[in-house]
Amino acid sequence: MVSKFVLYDVSLLVLFTLAIVLFLYKRRKNLQRQGLLYLYRTKVGIRFIEWTSNKFPRTLYYMQYLVVACGFVLMIAMTYLIVNFSYMYLTSDVIAQTLKVPVIVPLVPYLPELFNLDFLPPFYFTYWILIIAIIAIPHEFAHGIIARLNKIKIHSTGFGFLGPFLAAFVEQDEKDMESAKKFPQMAILAAGTFANIIFTIIFGLIFWLFFISTFSPAGIIFTSYATTYVPVADIDSYNGISIDSIDEINGLINVEERYAPIILEGNKFFVSSVQMKNALENNITHVGGVLDSPAFRENLTGVIVEADGVKVTSFEQLSGILDNKSPGEILNIKTLQKNGEIKEQNIELAGIDGRALLGIGLAPIEPRGPMGFVYKFVASIKNPFVYYESTFGDAGQFIYHFLWWTVLISLSVALVNMLPLGIFDGGRFFYLTIWGITGSKKVGEIAFKLSTYLLLLVIVALMVKWLLIFV
Secondary structure, three states, X not given: OHHHHHHHHHHHHHHHHHHHHHHHHHOHHHEEEEOOEEEEEEOOOHHHHHHHHHHOHHHHHHHHHHHHHHHHHXXXXXXXHHHHHHHHHHHOHHHHHHHOOOOOOOOOOOHHHHOOOOOOOOOOHHHHHHHHHHHHHHHHHHHHHHHHHOOOOEEEEEEEEEOOEEEEEEEEOHHHHHHOOHHHHHHHHHHXXXXXXXXXXXXXXXXXXXXXHHEEEEEEEOOEEOEEEEEHHHOOEEOOEEOOOOHHHHOOOOOOOOEEEEEEOOEEEXXXXXXXXHHHHOOOOEEEEEEOOHHHHOOOOOEEEEEOOEEOOOHHHHHHHXXXXXXXXXXXXXXXXXXXXXXXXXXXXXXXXXXXXXXXXXXXXXXXXXXXXXXXXXXXXXXXXXXXXXXXXXHHHHHHHHHHHHHHHHHHHHHHHOOOOOOOHHHXXXXXXXXXXXXXXXXXHHHHHHHHHHHHHHHHHHHHHHXXXXX
8 A cells, every 4th residue: 555655646746846837827917026935925914813813812812922931942942952963963973873864955855765764754745744834834824914913014915935845824914013013023923833833733632643543553663673781892802803902903994884793791792883883983982782692693683473372462471471481482473564565484582591681672762852741742652662543444545644654743843843943933033032021132143143153063064974975
């Protein structure tokens, strides 16, 4: 079904592109160019904006305080996240090598496939076009509704085209906007991201309800082979060659090889060539070493769905099966591969302290701060080490991934848009904040320019780091 759907999805992408080209060609007289953007202005939606602002003036008036507060929270949260991410990205090669994708890249259909991002679900064109509507329309209409609440004229609504990329807009009267007081301006600027947060919550609830009602455990996901921390200074042999000092390892590393065998106190391990190189360059004393285990030797991969004829849905269940085995016995194991096929293997178990050893492990993810709270909340609903199947089959997976992307992108747009950067709403929001705090418009302008240049400098540094690693 998936391969057939991809064919339909790509066909829809081609037809949509042709339709956009034809639409723009027929209405080329109504298009206006602003830099690289082409804008198509309409009056669609203006009546709805007027009706909403007139129907609920009191509710919207008090809601502005919540909107502005949300803007501050998002700005602080995004600034915190980008500072932490940038520090980790620039001081370690591991994150860049794991993420693979450049830090600045447009969200296009099939992005995970283009960059071979195994940790992300597929991102179809169907998802892309629906999510744009879910994000852009409420975002822009929220701007317009709060603007009209504060007696700022709306000239037009419409769509923007940057090549194949779409955007929506609500065009406000700039003179009215600039002459308005600071608080109404800030409410207007933050209204779009507030709408995105509301839709994040709505689709998050739909996502949660859909998952708990249609999915059940069907396998377990192991994230690594059995590993331990290896002291670099104590390594006796690297890649089959005896060594007397750490310096000798440098000439033996081949980063094209994923793993290299080492001997440590008579025991055999495998270490990542990239991690070993990074450890030597940065004087790191220990590296992760993969135990020479049955799972590693037999290249056990995929989701474990069955062991010795028993369906496995938890690690405790697999541990129970291993407890009844002895070292040297054969374990029949079935795994679900990425291509959807079931792979069957007979693996001879090793032993450790007299117990049977398969040699798989978990690499627990423990993010700190706000992300740690989010991770723990999500993990309490969906165990990240358990594979789930939907009662609707492939259709259930399709809906699940669509809702997953919708929540992720809605939240990401809300956060990014409140960055104190000139091109985003957060830029002017930050400028008005500093102006209001200091009472000086000039200080606000200086702070706005500094934050913009600083963030642009960080973005350039992140891109340079990516280029140095991948180009």
